[in-house]
Amino acid sequence: MTDRLLEIRNLEIDGESDEVWHEIIKGLDLDLDRGEVLGLIGESGAGKSTLGLAAMNFVRPGCRIRGGTICFDGQELTEQSETTLRKLRGVRIAYVAQSAAASFNPAHQLIDQFSEIPVVHKVKNRQDAEADAKDLYRRVLLPDPNGIGYRYPHQVSGGQLQRAMTAMALSCRPDLIIFDEPTTALDVTTQIEVLATIRDIVREFNTAAIYISHDLAVVAQMADRIMVLRYGELVEESTTRQMMSDPKMDYTKSLWAVRSFKKEAETAATEINPVVKVDNVTAGYGKEDILKNVTFEIHRGQTVAIVGESGSGKSTAARVITGLLPPRLGEVQFNGETLPKSFKSRNKDQLRHVQMIYQMADTALNPRQRIRNIIGRPLSFYLNLRGKQKEERIRELLSLIELEPDLYIDRYPDELSGGQKQRVSIARALAAEPEFIICDEVTSALDQLVAEGILRLLDRLQREFNLAYMFITHDLATVKAIADNVVVMLQGEIVEQGPKTDVFSPPHHEYTELLLSSVPEMDPDWLNELIAHREKHGVMRSTSTS
Amino acid sequence: MVLQRFGLGLLTLFVVSIIIFVGVEFLPGDIAEALLGQGASPENVAALRHELGLDRPAHIRYIDWWAGVMQGDLGTSLANRRDIAELITFRLSNTLFLALTAAAISVPLALILGVLAALYRNGIYDRSVNVVTLGAVSAPEFLTAYVLILYFSVKLGWFPSLSNIDANTPFIEKLHQATLPAVTLMAVILAYMMRMVRASIINLLASAYIEMAHLKGMPKLRVIVKHALPNAWAPIANIIAISLAYLVVGVVVVEVVFIYPGLGQLMVDSVSNRDIPVVQACAMIFAGTYILLNLTADIVSICTNPRLLHPK
Numbered sequence: 001m002t003d004r005l006l007e008i009r010n011l012e013i014d015g016e017s018d019e020v021w022h023e024i025i026k027g028l029d030l031d032l033d034r035g036e037v038l039g040l041i042g043e044s045g046a047g048k049s050t051l052g053l054a055a056m057n058f059v060r061p062g063c064r065i066r067g068g069t070i071c072f073d074g075q076e077l078t079e080q081s082e083t084t085l086r087k088l089r090g091v092r093i094a095y096v097a098q099s100a101a102a103s104f105n106p107a108h109q110l111i112d113q114f115s116e117i118p119v120v121h122k123v124k125n126r127q128d129a130e131a132d133a134k135d136l137y138r139r140v141l142l143p144d145p146n147g148i149g150y151r152y153p154h155q156v157s158g159g160q161l162q163r164a165m166t167a168m169a170l171s172c173r174p175d176l177i178i179f180d181e182p183t184t185a186l187d188v189t190t191q192i193e194v195l196a197t198i199r200d201i202v203r204e205f206n207t208a209a210i211y212i213s214h215d216l217a218v219v220a221q222m223a224d225r226i227m228v229l230r231y232g233e234l235v236e237e238s239t240t241r242q243m244m245s246d247p248k249m250d251y252t253k254s255l256w257a258v259r260s261f262k263k264e265a266e267t268a269a270t271e272i273n274p275v276v277k278v279d280n281v282t283a284g285y286g287k288e289d290i291l292k293n294v295t296f297e298i299h300r301g302q303t304v305a306i307v308g309e310s311g312s313g314k315s316t317a318a319r320v321i322t323g324l325l326p327p328r329l330g331e332v333q334f335n336g337e338t339l340p341k342s343f344k345s346r347n348k349d350q351l352r353h354v355q356m357i358y359q360m361a362d363t364a365l366n367p368r369q370r371i372r373n374i375i376g377r378p379l380s381f382y383l384n385l386r387g388k389q390k391e392e393r394i395r396e397l398l399s400l401i402e403l404e405p406d407l408y409i410d411r412y413p414d415e416l417s418g419g420q421k422q423r424v425s426i427a428r429a430l431a432a433e434p435e436f437i438i439c440d441e442v443t444s445a446l447d448q449l450v451a452e453g454i455l456r457l458l459d460r461l462q463r464e465f466n467l468a469y470m471f472i473t474h475d476l477a478t479v480k481a482i483a484d485n486v487v488v489m490l491q492g493e494i495v496e497q498g499p500k501t502d503v504f505s506p507p508h509h510e511y512t513e514l515l516l517s518s519v520p521e522m523d524p525d526w527l528n529e530l531i532a533h534r535e536k537h538g539v540m541r542s543t544s545t546s
Numbered sequence: 547m548v549l550q551r552f553g554l555g556l557l558t559l560f561v562v563s564i565i566i567f568v569g570v571e572f573l574p575g576d577i578a579e580a581l582l583g584q585g586a587s588p589e590n591v592a593a594l595r596h597e598l599g600l601d602r603p604a605h606i607r608y609i610d611w612w613a614g615v616m617q618g619d620l621g622t623s624l625a626n627r628r629d630i631a632e633l634i635t636f637r638l639s640n641t642l643f644l645a646l647t648a649a650a651i652s653v654p655l656a657l658i659l660g661v662l663a664a665l666y667r668n669g670i671y672d673r674s675v676n677v678v679t680l681g682a683v684s685a686p687e688f689l690t691a692y693v694l695i696l697y698f699s700v701k702l703g704w705f706p707s708l709s710n711i712d713a714n715t716p717f718i719e720k721l722h723q724a725t726l727p728a729v730t731l732m733a734v735i736l737a738y739m740m741r742m743v744r745a746s747i748i749n750l751l752a753s754a755y756i757e758m759a760h761l762k763g764m765p766k767l768r769v770i771v772k773h774a775l776p777n778a779w780a781p782i783a784n785i786i787a788i789s790l791a792y793l794v795v796g797v798v799v800v801e802v803v804f805i806y807p808g809l810g811q812l813m814v815d816s817v818s819n820r821d822i823p824v825v826q827a828c829a830m831i832f833a834g835t836y837i838l839l840n841l842t843a844d845i846v847s848i849c850t851n852p853r854l855l856h857p858k
Contacts, residue, residue: 058761061752089763102754106852107776116772117762152852168762 005175005208006032006055011068013050013059013232024050024063026232034175035206039223039240041216041255043447044418047232048212052178055210056093057085073175090117094169096198098181100161104153110164111149117171129171136167139204140197159190166198176208183218187309187474188518195221195520196531214447216255217520220244221527228252240524254449273336274299275436275468276321276354281330283320284492289328290316292492298436298485301462303469305479305500307515308489314472316492318438321470322354334436352382355429359441361421365413371398371424372409378431397427401457419450426457436468443478455482476519480504488512551844555837562833563826567608570822579820611826621823623816630827634809638831640711641801641808644724645793648731653786656736660743665770667748679737687796691730691803698726709806727804731797735789742785746778780847787843791836 013025025047032038040048053059057070057077070077072093077085089095097103105113114136115129124132130149137145140163153161162182169177182198183191199222202209211222219226219240226243228235228251236249247253274297284290291313298304306314319325321332323343332339334353340346358364365374375394379385385393395405401423413421422442429437439458443451459482462469473479479486479500486504487497488511496509503512517530578594579586595601599610614621621630659679663672682690699707709723747770750756759773798810805811809828816824848854 053761056761060757086763086765089761091763095758095761097754097758099754103758105755105759105773105777107773107850116764120764120768152856154853155856 003034004031005034005036005073006030007069007071008051008054009069009071011051011054011070012066013047013054013063014066015050015063017062021064023066024232025054027068028229028232028234030055030227032176032208032210034208036225037202037209037211037223039219039226040210040212040229041214041219041226042229042235043214043449045231046229048214048229049180050232051229052180052210052212053095055176055178056089056095058089087121090174091121091123091172092174093176093178094172094174096162096165096169096177096179096182099185100165100182101153101158101185103165104161106153109150109152110156110168114149114164114168114171117168121172123172132171133167136170137164140164140167140201141193142167157190159186159194162186162194163197166194166201170201170205170207173205174207176210177202179209179211179222181213184213184215188476188520189309189514191218192518192520192527192530195527198222199527215520217522217526220522220524221520228255244522244524274333275335276470277333278317278321279331279333281317281320281327281332283316283325283327283330285325290492291320291327293330294489294492294494295330296487296494296497298468298470300435300468301466302484303462303471303482304485304487305471305473305483306487306489307473307476307479309474309515311491312489313492314474314489315440317489318356318440318470318472321438322356348382352378352432353435354438355432355434355436356438356440357422357425357429357442359445361418361425361445362413364425365421365428367413369412370409371411371413371416374413374424375427375431378428382432393431397431400430400461401427403427417450418446419453422446422454423457426454426461430461430465434467436470438470438472440472441474442471444473444475451478458482476516488515548841548845548848551841555841558837559830559833563612563830564608566826566829567604567611567822570817570820570825571604573817573820575820611823615830621827623821623824630824633824634812634827634831637807637809637812640806641794641797641810643720644727644731644797644801644806644808645790647721647724648728648735648793649790651728652732652736652739652789655732656739656786657743657782659736660740661747661770661775663740663744664747664751664774665766667744672744675740679740682733683737685733687730687734687799688803690733691726691800694726694730695803707804709804711807724806727797727800727806730800730803731793734796735792739785739789743778743782746781747774750774750777776850779850783843783846783850784840787839791839794835795832 008028008030011025011028011030012023014021015024016022028047028051030038030051040051042048050059050063054065054070055072057065057080059065065078068078072088075088077088080088104110111130111133114133115126118124118129118132119126133149134146137148142148142160142163148156148160148164156164166182179198183194186194195218201207209222211219213219213222223240225237225239227237228243228249230251236243236247236252238248243252276298278294278296281294282289282292294313294317296304306317308314316325320327323332323339323341323346326341331341334350339350343351372391372394375397376390379390379393394409398405398408403420403423408416408420413424416424425442442458443454446454455478458469461467469482471478471482483500485498486500488495488503488509490511495511496503504516508516520526578591578598578600582590582594592601599607611621619631622628623630623633659675663675666672685693695707698705705726706723707726709727711720711723715723751770751774756769756773759769764773794809797806797808798814800806801808801810802814809831813825813828813832815821816828
């Protein structure tokens with residue numbers, strides 16, 4: 001007889017959009033024992049977060065529970081009053097949110113936000129709560145555990161906030177913690193430390209947990225058992241090891257296979273002269289230098305990937321090349337000719353040849369313009385195409401990005417999926433007929449299957465038009481898939497650069513090694529082994545927790 | 547940052563003084579004609595103009611006026627030769643008294659109503675408060691004023707319809723006299739403030755830290771007062787400042803209806819007399835109030851922003 005903590009039966013949740021109710025969760029069952037860690041995995045829109053919150057009988061505004069039962073420790077939550085539920089939340093069931101930076105109240109000190117749970121729920125008095133907070137801060141390995149609680153959220157780094165939030169969840173020693181993508185917003189090197197902390201702390205307190213993530217490799221480290229969700233339905237459920245070694249359903253297998261895309265062959269530079277040369281550039285905002293003496297080249301038909309953690313200067317490099325941020329020192333050359341520092345003094349042709357695709361297609365496309373205008377604008381601006389010629393070219397571009405012209409040409413961005421929007425962004429960049437495109441984290445907001453489609457498209461277009469790409473990303477899997485050359489950046493400086501095979505095979509620079517080894521692998525023992533290895537060898541800690 | 551805004555405030559004040567001066571210059575007729583009436587001979591009017599210094603070019607008079615202000619001398623009224631500073635002090639204290647009375651009731655009331663409306667949003671309470679306050683703000687002030695007079699002074703006889711205040715009126719009596727004008731003013735500003743408080747809080751309720759507070763099992767009222775309100779101070783301070791400025795500046799109509807001896811009435815009288823120095827002085831006080839209150843709102847927004855208050 002197991003010790004059942006949570007039992008959800010036939011749960012149905014509806015969500016409202018444009019005054020129409022549609023199903024988000026379609027009759028799901030979920031069981032969780034005391035001390036067990038359950039992984040929920042799926043793409044965006046699969047209903048993972050909705051299901052996780054439902055374990056507290058909480059639904060976001062615009063959603064409603066239509067049917068089913070949620071039984072927590074013998075208590076049927078759907079029949080309880082709001083007051084009873086409130087007394088359960090934070091005390092017996094706690095929640096750790098995806099973005100700790102947004103989930104901590106900017107107006108209060110961390111320790112205030114910690115203490116208010118036990119104090120409001122009358123579990124502890126203020127003094128004991130603060131003492132406990134400091135103890136827990138120590139256990140989640142926060143620096144300066146006695147003082148850090150008195151800081152405000154903006155004074156603490158993202159990784160530290162996520163630890164502080166885990167500590168906060170433990171304030172009343174709950175039976176169940178729901179972790180909703182707790183490391184998704186973090187850099188890989190920070191993620192690994194937070195993962196290890198969460199896992200240790202969950203084991204130490206024997207807390208049951210629901211761990212939600214879209215990243216299979218991460219869930220594999222954390223969970224005893226995994227449920228794969230899609231469109232609000234269960235696809236497959238089994239123990240982690242079984243799921244990893246022997247997935248049954250096609251969809252699960254496809255998730256496993258997502259990282260299989262690989263560029264056919266690496267392109268060696270065919271010409272001696274690079275398309276773009278960033279020559280000894282120093283740039284920054286205010287008095288601070290974000291880029292320090294950075295030099296690299298990009299050749300025709302090649303993809304150069306710029307890798308590094310947030311704050312390493314990747315995007316600043318892009319802003320210098322496009323002329324949005326004039327460099328303090330150094331210059332940017334295009335086909336051997338020096339580009340004016342600011343985009344304002346560049347001519348139309350110079351502007352045309354450097355195009356950019358952004359991370360968030362949602363904000364990069366004007367929601368009030370039809371696809372026809374979005375793609376048509378660079379055609380008339382750069383190439384002076386008008387009327388029928390322009391119309392034909394728009395249709396041609398839509399076919400190139402694999403969207404049926406008749407179906408899509410008159411739509412607004414809102415009427416497209418995330419992947420389709422990113423395709424339109426690509427078409428807009430292509431419309432200018434550039435030689436060089438900067439791709440700034442173009443796949444990081446997309447689900448893995450969709451992201452792969454985008455990468456394949458970019459690869460095909462590169463071969464067809466002999467384009468040069470600069471790929472800014474923190475995702476090393478993407479780099480492995482598409483890069484020819486790799487530039488590794490750390491705090492504004494290039495620590496290592498060269499052909500992908502050289503950079504990614506030993507001997508590595510110390511930092512490259514840290515980055516590479518921090519990428520979660522599809523092996524449930526990976527985290528254990530890595531932590532053991534690092535402790536033995538004393539590998540440098542993450543740079544961003546300072 | 548504060549210094550820069552202060553400087554901008556002074557600049558605005560200067561620009562306002564020019565606009566007022568030029569504006570009054572453009573009005574047909576001048577004080578000499580107004581004082582002497584229609585039957586006055588051109589010679590008499592010219593003589594009076596000369597006596598009052600009105601025959602000098604406008605820019606000279608403007609510069610003269612500034613020189614006086616810089617030395618703390620607001621000049622003398624052209625209509626009755628009284629010292630303007632003296633004339634204004636009594637009126638200003640009356641207006642401020644009226645404004646403060648209205649503010650002391652309406653600001654806390656707006657905060658409470660707004661917070662409650664946010665708490666029970668889209669409920670029957672929220673809707674009725676919205677309808678009532680919006681109704682009050684939609685009615686023109688003079689209408690509200692006359693309706694109040696009709697019921698509370700003519701029919702019920704609780705309050706006087708005219709505010710008969712002089713320098714020796716005792717406080718309680720003053721309060722009694724000022725009640726109806728204050729209520730009229732409240733009707734105008736309450737809706738703005740309350741709706742702004744409600745909107746600022748509801749805007750914040752969608753943020754992740756508010757959801758977190760709910761998931762921590764915090765009571766609803768605590769979520770709003772402790773978690774939402776501290777982050778809503780900046781917009782709320784702004785709307786309060788504008789409303790308070792309106793209380794001081796926008797009293798003109800209300801003062802005229804109730805014949806309340808405040809600054810607004812003085813200004814209206816002086817405009818019709820073409821008594822430029824008095825108009826100018828009143829305008830400067832109004833503009834200064836506006837600028838000062840907005841400056842205060844800016845400072846409040848800065849001081850309640852934890853990022854600026856507790857730098858890294």
